[in-house]
Amino acid sequence: MSRSDERGPKRTENPSHRWFDEVFPETVRCGLWGRCVHEEQTPYQKIQIIENEIFGRTLLLDGLYMSSEADDFYYHEMLVHPALVTAPRIRRVLVIGGGDGGAIREVLRYPEVDEVVMVEIDARVVEACRRYMPAVGGPAWEDPRLRLIFADAVEWVRQKDPEPFDVIFLDGSDPVGPAKGLFGAAFYRDCARLLAPDGVLTAQSEAPFFMRAVFSEIVRTLRQVFGRAHPYLGGVPLYGTVWSWTYASRRVDPMAIDDARMAHAERFTRCYDREVHRAAFVLPAELRRELA
């Protein structure tokens, strides 16, 4: 986040600038003032990259805010590190979605990672992010450990005799549009088949306040498939609300932190560290009761 605290005028009164609002649910909206630097309709969705004073270059898919140059670390550190500091092995990692490059950037910071397979449905998202928001993926795009596959993950995860992954991240957009298939029991079961028995899967699991039923459904379904699933929370300024991710594993305890890996992560993380890890798994009381 940039540090814009003054309430003075920041809006450029310029015909190229306007409000870009995300409406969620129907009677609540959050918007950024900015200009559009890129817009295209792909076979899957509408891509927009806008430029805002506070968030810098910011990606929207079908009008929904995804990530920004200034604050993507709040989202991607929380998505990636809890699994990577607790999984017994992190040699082979799968990222589903993640077209902006933030997830693979965080994963590839670990030298123990030998290979990251990223399955993204829309090559245009990757191209637009690499061109207009290159800092989000950073060196990850050129890392020889990255294997980038453009495919529908719903199909791709049905492969026969897979070589198992140690960690899987589900980094799709919201469960509408092209990411819808990434949120059901059938898909989670296919992912479970690709995961080592002591592997960890972490999914972004939506806004627990505003999308309560969707959030609960994701957690419950992951619990059904994996036996255990632990939602955790963090603030993501761009999303205008507290966000959630859910850590699912048949065997691994999310509090079983590998000290060496945590020490490594704490050298570069900006929001995440050991204390944040522990605190993030504490849910507001009524949310915890509801999921119990």
Next chain:
Amino acid sequence: MSRSDERGPKRTENPSHRWFDEVFPETVRCGLWGRCVHEEQTPYQKIQIIENEIFGRTLLLDGLYMSSEADDFYYHEMLVHPALVTAPRIRRVLVIGGGDGGAIREVLRYPEVDEVVMVEIDARVVEACRRYMPAVGGPAWEDPRLRLIFADAVEWVRQKDPEPFDVIFLDGSDPVGPAKGLFGAAFYRDCARLLAPDGVLTAQSEAPFFMRAVFSEIVRTLRQVFGRAHPYLGGVPLYGTVWSWTYASRRVDPMAIDDARMAHAERFTRCYDREVHRAAFVLPAELRRELA
């Protein structure tokens, strides 16, 4: 929070409804769709109470969102309970601001509280909230332990030979407009003079992501005045971002929880409990480093 998860149409297309947007900072906005049920200009500020599908009746002062029927507990539980479960005594409590009644409602849930003095500058806010959002204050407005004073707190706290308070809550609106004087070292020193030596003061301390400099300044100034000040965080859906409060005390450790009082609080709180208390004081790493 109500549980509106469907993305279907909820907006009543009706000329009495419109978007009520709060702009903070200048290029970010959050808004609710609704109709205005009350609007007036007082000598201090513009009061608006609107009705929204998700948040119910919602109070704005000078266009800034303050509290809503549906989610005020996220804010007021986090403001009130950390101090009340840790202060050695909680017999005399002072609330500065808090015109919607949510703070006194939570304070008066403790039978140990003998007296709550509430100093609110604008009687019209109390009148409007009692009329249009009566559930926020609830039984607190009629509680014989409440002493309601309509006065400018900046003047009021300068009184000579005060009887000390065990706990003080600073529940003013944002540091613009009539609440501006509630955010400086001079005011905090006057409050410190009103506070028992082992008392606790908790202040709402703004949005740490969007109002970083304001947040840091509040924490630093409270630290100067009290010797120790501990910011803590929580999600407040209405505010569209993570919110902060700061716990200040010359002697009391915010982790010194009184078990009986916590057990009492956990019987009625909806978001707050012992685990949330501990987790709330963990800040994102870079925020903690910045304040160190």
